[in-house]
Amino acid sequence: MVASKNxxxxxxxxxxxxxxxxxAAPIISDLNLKIERSETLVLLGESGCGKTTTLKLVNRLLLxxxxxxxxxxxxxxxxxxxxxxxxTGYVIQEAGLFPHFTVERNVALVPALEGWExxxxxxRVRELLELVGLDPQKFASRYPRDLSGxxxxxxxxxxxxxxxxxxxLLDEPFGALDPLTRAALQKEFAELSRRLxxxxxxxxxxxxxxxxxxxxxxxxxxxxxxxxxxxxxxLRSQEPHARAYIETLRLDEELSASLTRRSV
Amino acid sequence: xxxWEFLRNNWSDLALRAQEHLTLVLVSTLIxxxxxxxxxxxxxxxxxLRGPVLGAASVMQTVPSLALFGLLIPLxxxxxxxxxxxxxALVLYALLPIIRNTVTGILGVDRxxxxxxxxxxxxxxxxLWQVELPLAMGVILTGVRVATVICVGVTTIAAAVGAGGLGxxxxxxxxxxxxxxxxxxxxxxxxxxxxxxxxxxxxxxxxDVRNQQAEQSGRPLLKRSKLAWALxxxxxxxxxxxxxxxxxxxxxxxQTSPERVTVGSKDFxxxxxLGEMAAQLLEARxxxxxxxxxxxxxxxxxxxxxxxxxxxxxxxxxxYTAILHHQPITDPRAVYEQVKREYAENFHTEVSAPLxxxxxxxxxxxxxxxxxxxxxxxxxVAPHAARMRAGLGQDFxxxxxxxxxxxxxxxxxxxxxxxxxxxxxxxxxxAAGQVDLIxxxxxxxxxxxxxxxxxxxxxxxxxxxxxxxxIREETLARIPVAAEALARLHNAISTDEMRRxxxxxxxxxxxxxxxxxxxxxxxxxxxx
Numbered sequence: 107m108v109a110s111k112n113x114x115x116x117x118x119x120x121x122x123x124x125x126x127x128x129x130a131a132p133i134i135s136d137l138n139l140k141i142e143r144s145e146t147l148v149l150l151g152e153s154g155c156g157k158t159t160t161l162k163l164v165n166r167l168l169l170x171x172x173x174x175x176x177x178x179x180x181x182x183x184x185x186x187x188x189x190x191x192x193x194t195g196y197v198i199q200e201a202g203l204f205p206h207f208t209v210e211r212n213v214a215l216v217p218a219l220e221g222w223e224x225x226x227x228x229x230r231v232r233e234l235l236e237l238v239g240l241d242p243q244k245f246a247s248r249y250p251r252d253l254s255g256x257x258x259x260x261x262x263x264x265x266x267x268x269x270x271x272x273x274x275l276l277d278e279p280f281g282a283l284d285p286l287t288r289a290a291l292q293k294e295f296a297e298l299s300r301r302l303x304x305x306x307x308x309x310x311x312x313x314x315x316x317x318x319x320x321x322x323x324x325x326x327x328x329x330x331x332x333x334x335x336x337x338x339x340x341l342r343s344q345e346p347h348a349r350a351y352i353e354t355l356r357l358d359e360e361l362s363a364s365l366t367r368r369s370v
Numbered sequence: 371x372x373x374w375e376f377l378r379n380n381w382s383d384l385a386l387r388a389q390e391h392l393t394l395v396l397v398s399t400l401i402x403x404x405x406x407x408x409x410x411x412x413x414x415x416x417x418x419l420r421g422p423v424l425g426a427a428s429v430m431q432t433v434p435s436l437a438l439f440g441l442l443i444p445l446x447x448x449x450x451x452x453x454x455x456x457x458x459a460l461v462l463y464a465l466l467p468i469i470r471n472t473v474t475g476i477l478g479v480d481r482x483x484x485x486x487x488x489x490x491x492x493x494x495x496x497x498l499w500q501v502e503l504p505l506a507m508g509v510i511l512t513g514v515r516v517a518t519v520i521c522v523g524v525t526t527i528a529a530a531v532g533a534g535g536l537g538x539x540x541x542x543x544x545x546x547x548x549x550x551x552x553x554x555x556x557x558x559x560x561x562x563x564x565x566x567x568x569x570x571x572x573x574x575x576x577x578d579v580r581n582q583q584a585e586q587s588g589r590p591l592l593k594r595s596k597l598a599w600a601l602x603x604x605x606x607x608x609x610x611x612x613x614x615x616x617x618x619x620x621x622x623x624x625q626t627s628p629e630r631v632t633v634g635s636k637d638f639x640x641x642x643x644l645g646e647m648a649a650q651l652l653e654a655r656x657x658x659x660x661x662x663x664x665x666x667x668x669x670x671x672x673x674x675x676x677x678x679x680x681x682x683x684x685x686x687x688x689x690y691t692a693i694l695h696h697q698p699i700t701d702p703r704a705v706y707e708q709v710k711r712e713y714a715e716n717f718h719t720e721v722s723a724p725l726x727x728x729x730x731x732x733x734x735x736x737x738x739x740x741x742x743x744x745x746x747x748x749x750x751v752a753p754h755a756a757r758m759r760a761g762l763g764q765d766f767x768x769x770x771x772x773x774x775x776x777x778x779x780x781x782x783x784x785x786x787x788x789x790x791x792x793x794x795x796x797x798x799x800x801a802a803g804q805v806d807l808i809x810x811x812x813x814x815x816x817x818x819x820x821x822x823x824x825x826x827x828x829x830x831x832x833x834x835x836x837x838x839x840x841i842r843e844e845t846l847a848r849i850p851v852a853a854e855a856l857a858r859l860h861n862a863i864s865t866d867e868m869r870r871x872x873x874x875x876x877x878x879x880x881x882x883x884x885x886x887x888x889x890x891x892x893x894x895x896x897x898x
Contacts, residue, residue: 188492
């Protein structure tokens with residue numbers, strides 16, 4: 107969409123803090139982030155570390171209490187919130203599909219709001235459903251309650267992509283899925299984001315997911331960014347919180363190794 | 371009289387009452403929706419208002435309906451009698467469930483759905499119309515359903531302020547101790563409530579997202595909303611048609627139309643009979659008469675003063691004590707003269723010549739007791755009072771010339787506090803031996819029918835209650851022929867005659883209109 111004419115970063119955080127009135131500890135303190143075009147930045151951290159808040163600061167669901175968040179070179183408070191959100195795809199854990207809309211209308215939401223012509227919308231919906239691996243013939247007229255968790259998340263992704271936003275925000279989109287479905291969707295999404303070349307900010311607490319999808323991993327703890335590394339760099343890092351995550355991977359490997367030995 | 375006969379005789383009036391009832395319910399519910407839903411939406415946006423507004427609406431609902439109607443009568447614009455105060459009161463009752471369910475429904479929308487809607491870049495208005503209202507519709511409709519059912523019930527009480535409806539039958543039935551009348555009001559009202567409950571329940575189900583069956587073909591959402599719109603349109607048309615008919619039938623207040631006279635009556639049989647006599651005599655002169663009968667409490671007076679009715683039958687003693695607030699006196703002439711003078715001065719209302727009988731308070735005991743204890747006067751009761759139970763109407767307990775002065779004047783101390791109950795029920799209670807002494811009306815037809823004995827007021831405690839017609843001076847000036855027509859009532863009805871007429875209606879369950887028509891024929895052509 108807005109292929110930036112200048113070389114402004116898609117998203118930049120400058121000394122951003124966010125706190126809620128009446129709560130002593132800020133949810134985010136002095137966060138600095140630079141997100142490059144077409145990269146997939148994964149924000150990794152345990153619940154309550156401020157990663158979801160960080161995401162909400164990007165599409166102006168929240169405004170920073172200190173510092174500034176820039177999207178395409180403009181601070182979010184300069185953006186018209188509606189415009190900003192319509193060109194930012196957003197996927198959340200429970201998908202947040204409208205239960206009274208069919209799959210087709212859910213996916214068509216933003217194009218319809220943007221006043222696309224009906225034929226073009228229908229064509230776009232068909233295209234997107236195929237892209238996320240759902241047969242349009244079969245799924246277009248169904249309601250969200252008739253779908254499995256994985257199918258709903260696919261529709262959620264399709265909805266986020268519908269109006270061709272250059273920026274995609276995902277908040278633990280696969281967190282509530284069973285392990286097999288999750289693994290399948292992770293793989294497909296990695297493929298998809300590589301193909302589409304979108305700028306992606308992806309929030310998760312799953313280190314495997316982070317390593318699989320990320321071009322860079324931003325590790326957050328207690329409202330601060332404690333590490334920013336490529337997946338390879340992350341695995342080598344001596345930062346204590348990163349070590350703790352890597353340790354869980356090592357434990358998994360040891361467990362499977364020992365089980366394999368025992369069964370031999 | 372069989373139920374079938376009753377239905378055949380009253381069919382058209384019953385249909386009219388049902389239509390009045392339905393109109394009141396529909397108009398009130400519609401207004402409550404128009405006010406309540408936007409107010410509920412506002413409350414979801416302004417949290418600080420939520421407590422106060424919902425609190426006020428809850429308080430409204432705890433005010434007993436009869437009290438609310440009473441409070442509304444003296445208010446300008448929204449008060450008075452007939453439909454207006456009834457609709458205001460009904461709307462006030464209907465608001466709470468509608469506001470509360472709108473708030474609950476909208477706030478109950480899944481958080482993730484709302485968050486997604488905001489994050490997709492929907493405006494507040496788009497979120498409201500496309501997400502919140504459709505998803506809350508089931509819950510809001512539940513509120514409307516509850517409100518409608520409440521309205522169907524409360525509307526029965528609106529008859530007390532002259533708004534009509536099925537309550538007319540219920541009140542009449544209570545007064546006349548007539549189960550047919552009671553059921554004629556209660557059964558259709560109950561059916562209406564059930565139908566409203568069922569019909570709106572169906573509509574609600576269609577909107578309930580969780581219960582919708584998967585509809586795979588076509589464009590189900592479009593179909594669904596088409597049906598809903600069609601239903602809504604049908605309801606609106608019905609309301610508009612009924613409201614139009616209502617407006618048409620009440621168009622032209624008495625003041626604006628020269629040929630039209632509105633006759634009122636109080637809410638007991640005798641007053642209805644006298645009102646009907648006046649109405650038929652006026653009709654005989656070619657006037658168009660509108661009847662506003664069975665107005666409770668002081669409503670008839672209020673309606674007369676405010677010009678909503680032109681005339682109604684009254685009793686001098688009532689005017690003297692209850693309206694003009696004088697201490698009771700016993701000289702009929704003095705009471706009549708003073709009432710006549712003060713009505714002319716204060717209310718520009720003419721008091722007609724007495725109709726010939728007075729309807730005094732009658733202290734009544736069972737005939738068997740009277741004969742056994744040789745009771746002839748009220749003074750005779752004093753030695754036995756300690757063993758007697760009194761049952762008295764609410765009216766008698768509270769008025770200036772009622773129980774407190776009465777018991778003092780005769781030195782009566784009954785066994786326990788008098789039972790306070792509806793006047794019409796005291797007769798049955800006395801006959802059934804549940805109480806031993808009641809204060810009834812001297813012209814009541816039930817006195818003879820139930821073998822009751824009226825004790826003489828030997829200390830002349832009770833003020834005289836001569837029957838008269840009160841008529842606005844303005845009406846007499848506008849329609850001179852009215853005075854001539856009503857002159858036929860002067861001194862025309864004896865106490866015995868009135869007792870008989872009352873019994874025809876109360877005892878024999880005959881229609882007041884017919885009884886009056888026969889009476890007029892029997893009277894022969896007018897003296898003038």
